[in-house]
Amino acid sequence: MAAYDFLIKGARLVDPIDPQRWMQGPVDIAVKAGRVAAVKAGIPIASAADVYHCHGETVFPGIIDSHVHMGSPPNAVGHKMLALAGVTTAVDFAGPMEETVEGARQSGAGLNVAGLHRISTDLNMPTTDPKTHEIRGEAERALDLGAIGLKVVGGHLPLTPEATARVREVANDLSCYFAFHVGTTATGSNIEGLREAVEIIGDGRAHIAHINAYCRGQKMSISEEVAQAVDILTHEAPHLVSEAYMGTVNGTFGACIDGVPKSAVTRTCLRMAGYPETEEGLVQAIRDGYCSANVPQGGQVVLKTGEEGVEGWRAAGAGAFVSFAVNSPEAAFLLATARRAGGDEFVVDAMSTDGGSIPRNVQLERGLALVQLGALSLSDLARKFSYNPALMFGFEGKGRVAEGFDADLTMADLETRRPVMTMVGGRVVMYRGLAVGSGATFLTTGRGAPALEKAGFATRVVDVTRGLIYTRGA
Numbered sequence: 001m002a003a004y005d006f007l008i009k010g011a012r013l014v015d016p017i018d019p020q021r022w023m024q025g026p027v028d029i030a031v032k033a034g035r036v037a038a039v040k041a042g043i044p045i046a047s048a049a050d051v052y053h054c055h056g057e058t059v060f061p062g063i064i065d066s067h068v069h070m071g072s073p074p075n076a077v078g079h080k081m082l083a084l085a086g087v088t089t090a091v092d093f094a095g096p097m098e099e100t101v102e103g104a105r106q107s108g109a110g111l112n113v114a115g116l117h118r119i120s121t122d123l124n125m126p127t128t129d130p131k132t133h134e135i136r137g138e139a140e141r142a143l144d145l146g147a148i149g150l151k152v153v154g155g156h157l158p159l160t161p162e163a164t165a166r167v168r169e170v171a172n173d174l175s176c177y178f179a180f181h182v183g184t185t186a187t188g189s190n191i192e193g194l195r196e197a198v199e200i201i202g203d204g205r206a207h208i209a210h211i212n213a214y215c216r217g218q219k220m221s222i223s224e225e226v227a228q229a230v231d232i233l234t235h236e237a238p239h240l241v242s243e244a245y246m247g248t249v250n251g252t253f254g255a256c257i258d259g260v261p262k263s264a265v266t267r268t269c270l271r272m273a274g275y276p277e278t279e280e281g282l283v284q285a286i287r288d289g290y291c292s293a294n295v296p297q298g299g300q301v302v303l304k305t306g307e308e309g310v311e312g313w314r315a316a317g318a319g320a321f322v323s324f325a326v327n328s329p330e331a332a333f334l335l336a337t338a339r340r341a342g343g344d345e346f347v348v349d350a351m352s353t354d355g356g357s358i359p360r361n362v363q364l365e366r367g368l369a370l371v372q373l374g375a376l377s378l379s380d381l382a383r384k385f386s387y388n389p390a391l392m393f394g395f396e397g398k399g400r401v402a403e404g405f406d407a408d409l410t411m412a413d414l415e416t417r418r419p420v421m422t423m424v425g426g427r428v429v430m431y432r433g434l435a436v437g438s439g440a441t442f443l444t445t446g447r448g449a450p451a452l453e454k455a456g457f458a459t460r461v462v463d464v465t466r467g468l469i470y471t472r473g474a
């Protein structure tokens with residue numbers, strides 16, 4: 001029997017904490033039983049059952065996308081789209097958890113998946129001001145299903161500031177993850193919402209979703225909003241964890257209730273371009289190309305405008321999703337590169353996509369563009385999209401390609417900025433544009449593991465209280 005299951009010969013390896021590693025030249029990576037067994041030069045070919053010979057490819061620790069939307073079954077195409085984008089681990093930020101589980105069952109592409117359960121008025125809360133026992137009941141149910149925590153989508157479906165604070169308290173009491181798309185009934189998905197979020201959270205524990213989305217120039221100039229966001233995260237709430245994404249389009253609910261878009265973000269996008277905040281306004285915006293319908297096609301989701309877009313939006317009904325090109329590349333750049341004073345640490349911990357089933361899984365491509373520009377080093381990029389997310393969530397054994405770590409890796413071609421191959425737990429799940437994996441391994445809590453195992457999934461128990469969300473500054 002071979003000593004190793006798989007051997008990668010001659011890889012240029014990027015290490016998040018040793019910036020010199022890539023420059024030191026090619027190295028061999030041996031995999032055994034789902035883990036990295038050795039990283040050194042000169043591992044003999046005869047020692048492995050399978051060998052991949054690199055021709056200049058670079059190996060990153062597997063991309064951990066810290067904010068995705070897998071999509072609702074039967075269109076949970078985020079699994080395949082993320083696999084094709086070089087991602088190995090993804091945290092589903094939409095919920096509800098039963099959809100995350102069912103989507104993985106139907107459409108799993110071999111990735112590691114964790115789920116946050118949405119607490120919102122369109123799903124499970126009776127009013128915008130739910131009480132602690134209502135939130136807690138729903139949270140406990142979600143944890144039993146395998147969720148690692150909760151998410152409030154305040155920008156889309158706001159709760160009162162008091163109820164938002166209760167969700168945070170319940171999540172922290174239950175020692176689970178809490179992510180917040182800022183905005184309440186008193187504010188919105190903007191820089192004021194971010195300021196309010198910091199007050200609501202206080203010294204509590206939270207992950208602030210997609211900082212770039214609050215810097216679209218709604219309240220001040222984009223650069224002023226970025227400067228304020230950086231100041232808030234650096235000085236006022238340095239204990240919070242956060243991520244930002246690089247895509248230029250947003251993704252928001254396209255459904256309407258009584259002729260009005262149900263999401264406040266959708267209504268704001270329409271207003272920003274002078275459209276009425278109504279169903280007619282939304283249809284006109286799709287027709288004009290200002291808004292794109294997210295339409296399933298060929299096992300993925302594509303953006304459509306014009307009559308085709310309107311048709312796709314209609315066909316999706318209550319599950320309609322739409323995108324507006326409202327994200328600022330300036331904000332994306334500044335937030336990807338901003339560092340905390342006097343150190344190497346980033347202000348915004350991670351680079352996410354907020355993608356998956358929303359077609360903007362561009363962190364490898366745009367991250368490498370920032371490397372080409374000299375704005376990030378390869379090592380910085382590996383910290384942004386792998387090492388830091390592992391730390392934030394407490395995903396131990398992930399975030400590096402080193403002996404004893406999980407054999408999760410993303411192999412890329414630096415010239416084309418495309419992923420070449422990915423491996424999850426020692427298994428190849430994507431090779432040159434083909435997603436070849438299936439199923440999913442859930443990262444879950446000890447409490448959620450039994451239900452997921454009963455449903456036929458492999459599980460890995462994680463303790464988010466060991467993640468930066470709980471430990472930073474504590």
Ligand SMILES: [Zn+2]
Pocket residue numbers: 067068069093209354
């Ligand atoms: Zn999102």
